[in-house]
Amino acid sequence: MTFNVLLQYMLPHRALSRVVYWATRWTFKPWKDFLIGTVVRNYQVNMAEAAQPDPLAYQHFNAFFTRKLRADARRADADPGILLSPADGKISQMGKIVDGRIFQAKGQDYTAAELLGDEASAAPYRNGRFATIYLSPRDYHRVHMPLSGTLRETVHVPGRIFSVAPFAVEAIPRVFARNERLVCHFDGEHGPFVVVMVGAVLVSSVATVWDGLVIPPYASSIGRKSFTGQNITLERFAEMARFNMGSTVILLFPDGTAELDALPSQQSVRVGERLGLLPRS
Structure with a gap:
Protein backbone atom coordinates (compact mmCIF):
# COMPACT_ATOMS: atom_id res chain seq x y z
CA MET A 1 0.00 0.00 0.00
CA THR A 2 1.48 3.36 -1.02
CA PHE A 3 1.70 6.31 1.36
CA ASN A 4 -0.97 8.22 -0.60
CA VAL A 5 -3.42 5.34 -0.24
CA LEU A 6 -2.58 4.80 3.44
CA LEU A 7 -3.20 8.50 4.04
CA GLN A 8 -6.73 8.10 2.67
CA TYR A 9 -7.56 5.77 5.54
CA MET A 10 -5.94 7.99 8.17
CA LEU A 11 -7.37 11.42 7.26
CA PRO A 12 -10.29 12.86 9.26
CA HIS A 13 -12.40 13.11 6.10
CA ARG A 14 -15.45 14.97 7.33
CA ALA A 15 -13.51 17.41 9.50
CA LEU A 16 -11.26 18.32 6.57
CA SER A 17 -14.25 18.70 4.26
CA ARG A 18 -15.94 21.06 6.72
CA VAL A 19 -12.80 23.20 6.86
CA VAL A 20 -12.53 23.27 3.06
CA TYR A 21 -16.23 24.11 2.75
CA TRP A 22 -15.66 27.23 4.87
CA ALA A 23 -12.31 28.13 3.31
CA THR A 24 -13.66 28.01 -0.25
CA ARG A 25 -16.40 30.49 0.67
CA TRP A 26 -14.18 33.02 2.43
CA THR A 27 -14.44 36.31 0.55
CA PHE A 28 -11.14 37.77 1.85
CA LYS A 29 -9.66 38.95 -1.44
CA PRO A 30 -5.99 37.93 -0.99
CA TRP A 31 -7.10 34.45 0.08
CA LYS A 32 -9.66 33.78 -2.61
CA ASP A 33 -7.43 35.29 -5.33
CA PHE A 34 -4.57 33.03 -4.21
CA LEU A 35 -6.73 29.89 -4.37
CA ILE A 36 -8.30 30.76 -7.71
CA GLY A 37 -5.00 31.79 -9.28
CA THR A 38 -3.31 28.60 -8.10
CA VAL A 39 -5.96 26.35 -9.65
CA VAL A 40 -6.10 28.31 -12.92
CA ARG A 41 -2.32 28.09 -13.33
CA ASN A 42 -1.72 24.56 -12.14
CA TYR A 43 -4.64 22.98 -13.98
CA GLN A 44 -4.68 25.26 -17.05
CA VAL A 45 -8.35 26.14 -16.62
CA ASN A 46 -9.88 27.55 -19.81
CA MET A 47 -11.52 30.75 -18.55
CA ALA A 48 -12.44 31.82 -22.11
CA GLU A 49 -15.39 29.41 -21.85
CA ALA A 50 -16.74 31.02 -18.67
CA ALA A 51 -19.62 33.50 -18.64
CA GLN A 52 -17.33 35.60 -16.41
CA PRO A 53 -13.83 35.09 -17.91
CA ASP A 54 -11.99 37.10 -15.25
CA PRO A 55 -11.05 34.54 -12.56
CA LEU A 56 -10.50 37.20 -9.91
CA ALA A 57 -13.97 38.70 -10.38
CA TYR A 58 -15.62 35.85 -8.47
CA GLN A 59 -16.83 36.47 -4.92
CA HIS A 60 -15.02 33.45 -3.52
CA PHE A 61 -13.31 30.27 -4.66
CA ASN A 62 -16.49 28.18 -4.76
CA ALA A 63 -18.19 30.72 -7.02
CA PHE A 64 -15.26 30.33 -9.42
CA PHE A 65 -15.28 26.56 -9.10
CA THR A 66 -18.99 26.27 -9.93
CA ARG A 67 -18.79 28.96 -12.62
CA LYS A 68 -21.38 29.16 -15.35
CA LEU A 69 -20.20 28.75 -18.92
CA ARG A 70 -21.06 30.88 -21.94
CA ALA A 71 -24.27 29.76 -23.63
CA ASP A 72 -22.31 28.63 -26.69
CA ALA A 73 -19.53 26.84 -24.79
CA ARG A 74 -21.38 23.47 -24.72
CA ARG A 75 -23.88 22.10 -27.20
CA ALA A 76 -26.04 19.01 -26.94
CA ASP A 77 -25.84 16.52 -29.79
CA ALA A 78 -28.82 17.47 -31.94
CA ASP A 79 -30.03 13.87 -32.38
CA PRO A 80 -32.60 13.19 -29.59
CA GLY A 81 -31.70 9.50 -29.79
CA GLY A 256 -32.35 -2.46 -23.20
CA THR A 257 -32.81 1.23 -22.33
CA ALA A 258 -29.40 2.51 -23.47
CA GLU A 259 -26.46 1.23 -25.47
CA LEU A 260 -23.19 2.85 -24.47
CA ASP A 261 -20.32 3.49 -26.84
CA ALA A 262 -17.07 1.64 -26.19
CA LEU A 263 -15.16 4.66 -24.87
CA PRO A 264 -11.84 3.74 -23.25
CA SER A 265 -10.85 4.56 -19.71
Whole structure:
Protein backbone atom coordinates (compact mmCIF):
# COMPACT_ATOMS: atom_id res chain seq x y z
CA MET A 1 0.00 0.00 0.00
CA THR A 2 1.48 3.36 -1.02
CA PHE A 3 1.70 6.31 1.36
CA ASN A 4 -0.97 8.22 -0.60
CA VAL A 5 -3.42 5.34 -0.24
CA LEU A 6 -2.58 4.80 3.44
CA LEU A 7 -3.20 8.50 4.04
CA GLN A 8 -6.73 8.10 2.67
CA TYR A 9 -7.56 5.77 5.54
CA MET A 10 -5.94 7.99 8.17
CA LEU A 11 -7.37 11.42 7.26
CA PRO A 12 -10.29 12.86 9.26
CA HIS A 13 -12.40 13.11 6.10
CA ARG A 14 -15.45 14.97 7.33
CA ALA A 15 -13.51 17.41 9.50
CA LEU A 16 -11.26 18.32 6.57
CA SER A 17 -14.25 18.70 4.26
CA ARG A 18 -15.94 21.06 6.72
CA VAL A 19 -12.80 23.20 6.86
CA VAL A 20 -12.53 23.27 3.06
CA TYR A 21 -16.23 24.11 2.75
CA TRP A 22 -15.66 27.23 4.87
CA ALA A 23 -12.31 28.13 3.31
CA THR A 24 -13.66 28.01 -0.25
CA ARG A 25 -16.40 30.49 0.67
CA TRP A 26 -14.18 33.02 2.43
CA THR A 27 -14.44 36.31 0.55
CA PHE A 28 -11.14 37.77 1.85
CA LYS A 29 -9.66 38.95 -1.44
CA PRO A 30 -5.99 37.93 -0.99
CA TRP A 31 -7.10 34.45 0.08
CA LYS A 32 -9.66 33.78 -2.61
CA ASP A 33 -7.43 35.29 -5.33
CA PHE A 34 -4.57 33.03 -4.21
CA LEU A 35 -6.73 29.89 -4.37
CA ILE A 36 -8.30 30.76 -7.71
CA GLY A 37 -5.00 31.79 -9.28
CA THR A 38 -3.31 28.60 -8.10
CA VAL A 39 -5.96 26.35 -9.65
CA VAL A 40 -6.10 28.31 -12.92
CA ARG A 41 -2.32 28.09 -13.33
CA ASN A 42 -1.72 24.56 -12.14
CA TYR A 43 -4.64 22.98 -13.98
CA GLN A 44 -4.68 25.26 -17.05
CA VAL A 45 -8.35 26.14 -16.62
CA ASN A 46 -9.88 27.55 -19.81
CA MET A 47 -11.52 30.75 -18.55
CA ALA A 48 -12.44 31.82 -22.11
CA GLU A 49 -15.39 29.41 -21.85
CA ALA A 50 -16.74 31.02 -18.67
CA ALA A 51 -19.62 33.50 -18.64
CA GLN A 52 -17.33 35.60 -16.41
CA PRO A 53 -13.83 35.09 -17.91
CA ASP A 54 -11.99 37.10 -15.25
CA PRO A 55 -11.05 34.54 -12.56
CA LEU A 56 -10.50 37.20 -9.91
CA ALA A 57 -13.97 38.70 -10.38
CA TYR A 58 -15.62 35.85 -8.47
CA GLN A 59 -16.83 36.47 -4.92
CA HIS A 60 -15.02 33.45 -3.52
CA PHE A 61 -13.31 30.27 -4.66
CA ASN A 62 -16.49 28.18 -4.76
CA ALA A 63 -18.19 30.72 -7.02
CA PHE A 64 -15.26 30.33 -9.42
CA PHE A 65 -15.28 26.56 -9.10
CA THR A 66 -18.99 26.27 -9.93
CA ARG A 67 -18.79 28.96 -12.62
CA LYS A 68 -21.38 29.16 -15.35
CA LEU A 69 -20.20 28.75 -18.92
CA ARG A 70 -21.06 30.88 -21.94
CA ALA A 71 -24.27 29.76 -23.63
CA ASP A 72 -22.31 28.63 -26.69
CA ALA A 73 -19.53 26.84 -24.79
CA ARG A 74 -21.38 23.47 -24.72
CA ARG A 75 -23.88 22.10 -27.20
CA ALA A 76 -26.04 19.01 -26.94
CA ASP A 77 -25.84 16.52 -29.79
CA ALA A 78 -28.82 17.47 -31.94
CA ASP A 79 -30.03 13.87 -32.38
CA PRO A 80 -32.60 13.19 -29.59
CA GLY A 81 -31.70 9.50 -29.79
CA ILE A 82 -28.19 10.20 -28.51
CA LEU A 83 -27.40 9.68 -24.82
CA LEU A 84 -25.41 12.69 -23.59
CA SER A 85 -22.46 13.01 -21.29
CA PRO A 86 -23.71 14.65 -18.08
CA ALA A 87 -20.36 16.20 -17.18
CA ASP A 88 -16.99 17.39 -18.34
CA GLY A 89 -14.29 14.97 -17.26
CA LYS A 90 -12.74 11.63 -18.11
CA ILE A 91 -14.30 8.22 -18.45
CA SER A 92 -13.25 6.18 -15.45
CA GLN A 93 -15.07 3.07 -16.69
CA MET A 94 -18.21 2.28 -18.67
CA GLY A 95 -19.91 -0.85 -19.93
CA LYS A 96 -22.16 -3.68 -18.80
CA ILE A 97 -23.33 -4.35 -15.25
CA VAL A 98 -22.76 -8.09 -14.80
CA ASP A 99 -25.12 -9.88 -12.44
CA GLY A 100 -25.45 -6.69 -10.37
CA ARG A 101 -21.71 -5.96 -10.22
CA ILE A 102 -20.11 -2.75 -11.56
CA PHE A 103 -16.49 -2.66 -12.67
CA GLN A 104 -14.40 -0.07 -10.79
CA ALA A 105 -10.82 -0.72 -11.90
CA LYS A 106 -8.48 -3.66 -12.43
CA GLY A 107 -9.21 -6.14 -9.65
CA GLN A 108 -11.96 -3.96 -8.13
CA ASP A 109 -15.74 -3.95 -8.43
CA TYR A 110 -18.81 -3.22 -6.29
CA THR A 111 -22.51 -3.97 -6.44
CA ALA A 112 -25.31 -1.76 -7.70
CA ALA A 113 -27.13 -2.47 -4.43
CA GLU A 114 -24.20 -1.10 -2.42
CA LEU A 115 -24.06 2.00 -4.62
CA LEU A 116 -27.80 2.74 -4.48
CA GLY A 117 -28.34 1.80 -0.85
CA ASP A 118 -30.66 -1.19 -1.19
CA GLU A 119 -31.33 -4.35 -3.20
CA ALA A 120 -34.80 -3.39 -4.44
CA SER A 121 -33.62 -0.16 -6.08
CA ALA A 122 -30.77 -2.01 -7.76
CA ALA A 123 -32.91 -4.81 -9.23
CA PRO A 124 -33.74 -3.04 -12.54
CA TYR A 125 -30.02 -2.49 -13.20
CA ARG A 126 -28.85 -6.06 -12.54
CA ASN A 127 -27.65 -6.59 -16.13
CA GLY A 128 -27.86 -3.02 -17.35
CA ARG A 129 -25.25 -0.46 -18.36
CA PHE A 130 -23.14 2.03 -16.40
CA ALA A 131 -20.85 4.99 -17.05
CA THR A 132 -18.48 6.51 -14.47
CA ILE A 133 -17.10 10.00 -15.17
CA TYR A 134 -14.36 11.61 -13.07
CA LEU A 135 -14.23 15.40 -12.76
CA SER A 136 -10.80 16.93 -12.09
CA PRO A 137 -10.19 20.40 -10.63
CA ARG A 138 -9.84 21.89 -14.11
CA ASP A 139 -13.30 20.77 -15.25
CA TYR A 140 -16.68 22.48 -15.42
CA HIS A 141 -18.46 21.28 -12.28
CA ARG A 142 -22.12 21.51 -13.16
CA VAL A 143 -23.88 18.26 -14.03
CA HIS A 144 -26.51 18.08 -16.78
CA MET A 145 -29.19 15.59 -17.73
CA PRO A 146 -28.04 12.76 -20.04
CA LEU A 147 -31.65 12.44 -21.25
CA SER A 148 -35.02 13.82 -20.23
CA GLY A 149 -36.45 12.49 -16.99
CA THR A 150 -38.92 13.05 -14.16
CA LEU A 151 -37.43 12.98 -10.67
CA ARG A 152 -38.91 10.20 -8.53
CA GLU A 153 -36.67 10.04 -5.47
CA THR A 154 -33.32 11.05 -4.03
CA VAL A 155 -31.36 8.94 -1.57
CA HIS A 156 -28.59 10.45 0.56
CA VAL A 157 -26.25 7.57 1.42
CA PRO A 158 -23.74 8.22 4.23
CA GLY A 159 -20.15 7.07 4.00
CA ARG A 160 -16.49 7.94 3.98
CA ILE A 161 -15.04 10.66 1.75
CA PHE A 162 -12.07 9.00 0.09
CA SER A 163 -10.33 10.54 -2.90
CA VAL A 164 -11.73 9.38 -6.26
CA ALA A 165 -8.62 10.29 -8.22
CA PRO A 166 -7.36 7.42 -10.42
CA PHE A 167 -4.76 6.25 -7.89
CA ALA A 168 -7.47 5.81 -5.23
CA VAL A 169 -9.98 4.16 -7.57
CA GLU A 170 -7.36 1.54 -8.46
CA ALA A 171 -6.38 0.87 -4.83
CA ILE A 172 -9.38 1.39 -2.52
CA PRO A 173 -11.97 -1.42 -2.72
CA ARG A 174 -15.56 -0.36 -3.50
CA VAL A 175 -14.64 3.31 -3.17
CA PHE A 176 -17.73 4.67 -4.97
CA ALA A 177 -20.01 2.50 -2.82
CA ARG A 178 -18.24 3.66 0.36
CA ASN A 179 -18.18 7.43 -0.20
CA GLU A 180 -20.95 9.84 0.81
CA ARG A 181 -23.25 10.27 -2.20
CA LEU A 182 -26.59 11.47 -3.53
CA VAL A 183 -28.53 8.98 -5.63
CA CYS A 184 -31.07 10.58 -7.98
CA HIS A 185 -33.75 8.26 -9.41
CA PHE A 186 -35.45 9.41 -12.61
CA ASP A 187 -38.15 7.98 -14.87
CA GLY A 188 -37.48 8.49 -18.56
CA GLU A 189 -39.26 7.70 -21.81
CA HIS A 190 -37.65 4.26 -21.99
CA GLY A 191 -37.63 3.41 -18.29
CA PRO A 192 -35.87 4.38 -15.06
CA PHE A 193 -32.32 5.63 -14.81
CA VAL A 194 -30.04 6.82 -12.03
CA VAL A 195 -27.57 9.69 -11.69
CA VAL A 196 -25.27 9.27 -8.67
CA MET A 197 -23.29 12.25 -7.38
CA VAL A 198 -20.33 10.78 -5.47
CA GLY A 199 -18.51 12.94 -2.93
CA ALA A 200 -14.76 12.85 -2.42
CA VAL A 201 -12.17 14.03 0.08
CA LEU A 202 -12.24 17.85 0.44
CA VAL A 203 -14.88 18.05 -2.31
CA SER A 204 -17.95 16.42 -0.81
CA SER A 205 -20.56 19.17 -1.22
CA VAL A 206 -23.48 18.61 -3.61
CA ALA A 207 -26.33 20.94 -4.63
CA THR A 208 -29.29 20.21 -6.92
CA VAL A 209 -31.48 22.54 -8.96
CA TRP A 210 -34.62 21.32 -7.15
CA ASP A 211 -33.40 21.30 -3.52
CA GLY A 212 -30.36 23.57 -3.36
CA LEU A 213 -27.54 22.44 -1.04
CA VAL A 214 -28.04 18.80 -0.07
CA ILE A 215 -24.57 17.75 1.18
CA PRO A 216 -23.53 18.91 3.75
CA PRO A 217 -25.00 18.18 6.22
CA TYR A 218 -23.38 14.76 6.24
CA ALA A 219 -25.64 11.81 6.94
CA SER A 220 -25.48 9.25 9.73
CA SER A 221 -28.12 7.02 8.13
CA ILE A 222 -29.72 6.64 4.70
CA GLY A 223 -32.15 9.48 3.98
CA ARG A 224 -34.85 9.20 1.31
CA LYS A 225 -36.91 11.99 -0.21
CA SER A 226 -39.82 11.25 -2.53
CA PHE A 227 -40.73 13.61 -5.36
CA THR A 228 -43.59 11.53 -6.71
CA GLY A 229 -46.43 13.78 -7.85
CA GLN A 230 -44.32 16.97 -7.82
CA ASN A 231 -43.79 16.86 -11.59
CA ILE A 232 -40.12 17.82 -11.48
CA THR A 233 -39.19 17.05 -15.08
CA LEU A 234 -35.81 18.06 -16.46
CA GLU A 235 -35.16 18.11 -20.16
CA ARG A 236 -32.21 16.47 -21.87
CA PHE A 237 -29.07 18.64 -21.42
CA ALA A 238 -30.65 20.78 -18.65
CA GLU A 239 -28.52 21.50 -15.58
CA MET A 240 -29.50 19.22 -12.70
CA ALA A 241 -26.82 19.58 -10.00
CA ARG A 242 -23.35 20.76 -9.19
CA PHE A 243 -20.36 19.76 -7.12
CA ASN A 244 -19.12 22.49 -4.82
CA MET A 245 -15.61 21.30 -5.64
CA GLY A 246 -15.46 18.12 -7.76
CA SER A 247 -15.81 14.36 -7.79
CA THR A 248 -17.50 11.64 -9.84
CA VAL A 249 -20.83 11.06 -11.60
CA ILE A 250 -22.16 7.54 -12.17
CA LEU A 251 -25.02 6.74 -14.56
CA LEU A 252 -27.02 3.48 -14.43
CA PHE A 253 -29.49 2.21 -17.04
CA PRO A 254 -31.55 -1.01 -17.16
CA ASP A 255 -30.78 -3.51 -19.90
CA GLY A 256 -32.35 -2.46 -23.20
CA THR A 257 -32.81 1.23 -22.33
CA ALA A 258 -29.40 2.51 -23.47
CA GLU A 259 -26.46 1.23 -25.47
CA LEU A 260 -23.19 2.85 -24.47
CA ASP A 261 -20.32 3.49 -26.84
CA ALA A 262 -17.07 1.64 -26.19
CA LEU A 263 -15.16 4.66 -24.87
CA PRO A 264 -11.84 3.74 -23.25
CA SER A 265 -10.85 4.56 -19.71
CA GLN A 266 -9.39 8.09 -19.42
CA GLN A 267 -11.16 9.25 -22.59
CA SER A 268 -12.03 12.95 -22.16
CA VAL A 269 -15.71 13.90 -22.53
CA ARG A 270 -17.67 17.12 -22.28
CA VAL A 271 -21.25 17.94 -21.37
CA GLY A 272 -23.57 17.29 -24.29
CA GLU A 273 -21.28 14.93 -26.19
CA ARG A 274 -22.35 11.45 -27.19
CA LEU A 275 -22.05 8.58 -24.69
CA GLY A 276 -24.30 6.15 -26.52
CA LEU A 277 -27.70 5.51 -28.09
CA LEU A 278 -31.26 5.36 -26.77
CA PRO A 279 -33.86 2.99 -28.24
CA ARG A 280 -35.59 4.38 -31.30
CA SER A 281 -39.28 5.03 -30.69
